[in-house]
Amino acid sequence: MNLIDGSTWSDKFDKGSLRAILAEHVWEHLTYEEGVKAAKLCYQYLKPSGYIRCAVPDGFFPDEEYQNIVKVGGPGSFDHPAASHRIVHNYRTLTSMFETAGFEVNLIEYCDEDGNFHAHDWDGKNGVIFRSKKFDPRNQGDKLAFPSLIVDAIKR
Template identity: 70%
Template sequence: MVLQQEEIKIVVGAGEYNNNPGWIHTQEKEIDLLDELSWRNRFEIKSITAILAEHVWEHLTYEEGIRAAQICFEFLKPSGYIRCAVPDGFFPDEAYQNVVKVGGPGPKDHPAASHKIVHNYKTLTEMFEAVGFQVELLEYHDEHGNFQYKNWNGKDGVIFRSQKYDPRNQGNKLAAPSLIIDAIKVE
């Protein structure tokens, strides 16, 4: 059944979290970022207002990430967006980097669950821009390990693993940050 409604907002790879009430929460078996048919079975082309992907894109290679972005671009309305959060490759913390490294967390019996890439703001931006998105950086570390932050609104998609919402990141020290972007479809 193809969904038709005025505003469609989906969370891909939602896991057990429901940080975005009113959004459609999906798992990989329902919407596969790399399988256009799984999208066509549920949505019309240019019908989606927003896609939220919290700690999903690091489970794709760079090339798979571009392919997933292309599919999302096709299904987003003009001015629609992807709010994407991934582990931050420029966060200057050795323990954090050890956890998020390529081949990092994920069950051994499900290799797709492990990380295939560790993005920094440059690689993630380049990947989405290659498809035609305009990228706005929301939270990230620069090459010098300095945290950069642009005020963003949770009503446009809550990223739990963020400076803004994760209780581990309150105060003056970040413990578990994400690199967060909005990739906006400009046509």
């Protein structure tokens, strides 16, 4: 499904018909402007109080190897540039993007500007994010290896 093509949405769904949308490591493949456009389309198709659970690589995670993996232009295929990362979000940019589209945003897991990791209690029954502190076996114990910035963007 093309997140920024309104016809792919209208071919599959009625406006106001969805309770939840799960997007794990999708929005980093869109520019900021495309991300806003996609969020606005999602908003149209969600029911009131519906939400997007969105996870992206975290631009504030203080690990050089991780940042090299998630940087703009990679990973992905040179044959398919759209498959590579087009933005590295932090909690401020991702929140701003969804708020611009009309959502209220709740931070779930994220790093702040100083690289400190924050996690709020969340339930996987509302959408499992594999690349998370909660579910990824690489992130168990005291060491984070591959966290995500995770938000719930709620339609009000």
